[in-house]
Amino acid sequence: MDKGHIAKLIENIVGQENVKIDEPMRNHTSFKVGGCADILVMPDSMENLARAYKICRDEGIPVFIMGNGSNLIVRDKGIRGVVIKIFNNLNKYTVKDDIIEAEAGILLSKVSKVALEYGLTGLEFAEGIPGTLGGAVVMNAGAYISEMVNVVEETEYLDNKGEIKVVRGEEHQFGYRTSFIQKQGGIVLKSILKLKKGNKDEVKSLMDDFSKRRKDKQPIELPSAGSVFKRPEGYFAGKLIEDCGLRGYRIGGAEVSQKHCGFIVNIGGATADDIVALINHIKTSVHSKFGLELQTEVKVVGEE
Secondary structure: OHHHHHHHHHHHHHHHEEEEEEEEEEEOOOOOOOOEEEEEEOOOOOHHHHHHHHHHHHHHHOEEEEOOOEEEEEEOEEEEEEEEEOOOOOOOEEEOOEEEEEEEEOOOHHHHHHHOOOOOOOOHHHOOOOOOOHHHHOOOEEOOOOHHHHEEEEEEEOHHHHHEEEEEEHOOOOOOOOOOHHHHOEEEEEEEEEEEOOOOHHHHHHHHHHHHHHHOOOOOOOOOEEEEEEOOOOHHHHHHHHHHOOOOEEEEOEOOOOOOEEEEEEEEOOOHHHHHHHHHHHHHHHHHOOOOOEEEEEEEEEOO
16 A cells, blocks of 8 residues: 555545544554554545545555544554544534434533533433444443433444445444444444433433542543443453452553453553453453353454
């Protein structure tokens, strides 16, 4: 791949300031690890995102789509091809009655604050979730009392052929930490959320409660990617890991959080290899002790 040539083609669409060559992905992930992406693109509009994606398809360049990198481990050798980051540039929203329509790059926690501002209930669970709306739709993000399936009414997305499509209701195929996009690919462009009129004080009280719980129980002061593992049916991943005696267990700069064993944290100088090795050690330990196969919730990408 001629990086300079591809970068120039995309720059002509989204602007030079929104294209970076050999960009360190540690600057774009909450874990603060990862090698370089050949080309990183931060589209300035949904239309230009679609045009940039089409260039990559026409040129046969592999494309990886990311939000703000809060659920991502990029390997130390980086990512070949083009990374399209859907974040700050794509964060517009509108509110009408009990409907919020928002672009995929807006933070889910921001949408929950918008709901509070308009006295809408249904998104309290999203307070403090660090990912984007698009990422939340892709993985049916949830916490405490709810998840995205309960509020997402419609989603506009770019399919694998670069065509804009719309799904509604059950067409999203939401399941535990999954959706149709997770299964078949595509890029979420924007979603319509259906909420309910609520009592503003009650909404704020519940959001404050969830925020306090996160601060008290989760290691938000250190780089991580949130809960590493999906919840095994009938169990809690953090409890299984703790019962294996792995609280505080380290490989390099990666550590099983002292505060919550369902989290791995970067205590300083961790590499992606450290984190992946620790994930594999946890999986082996839990399987050996309990006969259970832990599945990762975080996504590991990049060249091995």
